[in-house]
Amino acid sequence: MKYDTILFDLDGTLLYTLEDLTDSINHTLTEYGLPTHPIENVRRFVGNGLRMLVVRALPDGENYDKFDQFFADFVDFYNNHNRIKTKPYDGILETTKELSEMGIKMAIVTNKGQTASNSLLDDFFKPYINIVIGDDGNHKRKPDPEPINLALEALDIKDKSSVLYVGDSDVDAATAINSGLDYILCTYGFRDMEDLKEFSPVAFIDSINKIKEYL
Template sequence: MKKYQAILFDLDGTLLDTLEDLTDSVNAILGKYGFPLRDREEIRKFLGNGSEQLMKAALPEGISETDFTKYLKEYQAYYKGHMEEKTAPYEGILPLLEELRKAGLKIGVVSNKFDLAVKGLCEKYFPGYIDGAAGEREAEGIRRKPAPDMIDTAAERLGVSTKDCLYVGDSEVDILTAKNAGMDCVSVTWGFRNEAFLREAGAAHLVHTPKELKNFILQ
């Protein structure tokens, strides 16, 4: 088994179960303007490419660019104020991070969620465990996943090479991100995509529990 220096995690669907708060926040905006609401399974399928793509998928077709920008900003503001109501780490995640820290591994989080939310959630749920967390910052010229930009930036901040990192995620976007960054990837099956979908998307390694992930990394 290859020895890694750092583990880079996706956030939503990998470390945190955020689906309920995301669904509620999207529906708060849809309901405010009289649009049809979305259920959890619809929102689950829309996730993985950031808040802009989430809202584009959730809103009806034909929305003007001006209105879309307004709805997106309102969604982000609402979610920022309600992102800790039903969200929680998946069972076994905190013990996993504890074991990785004890093993001397650096831990980073790279997410397509907007940057303020990523940092806020990591500070609340994983204090002392995360060496660096980064969210979407395309305005600064750092492309969102599956482009490798965020991975490259995270690895540089952790002081390691991408080839010495393992990327862990729950979606097809994560698989492609790791491929574009030239790094190993493990796909988890407890998140927003099921095992059959991940296999079809080309997952090289699949794990079903945080304990199985720990064994993959450390043994």
């Protein structure tokens, strides 16, 4: 087996979170009297963390005079409403269980805030995945390699050649490349093949259970 460690992205890879993200950003926009967005717009806003989602959703971006309070209100609302419609993609729970039973070490590396990431880890992935590196404000976000390195440190992994990164976006591809990791891109998530075709991963997969073919 070439890979004995897998690092997963979260949103669009393990979990379908788009509706809760859309509902939360639109709720906050409405509270501030600002125009809302259809779900397909929000799909394009995600991938670089909650702060960048807000920047992209606001008409004036970071120049909005109430940006800091808006961001705080959005994060608070989302942290309390992030499990309403969120669910694992088909086959995720079965596959992570099987990978764990095979002895594969796993962790999640996400640009989502650490609080929300912790609650989603507890609700959906323990005991098969027990580590999540989210955005706690103390380190750089993907595509910088720092969160990847933190995950590898937590797993006590030093040989990157045995590590596979799995994500669904251009940010994920850049993360893997910047970190010196082999990677797989999922085409069922927040980006489609047209968005990903410029990259050269180990494989493109349309179902998570196909990951076992490349171990």
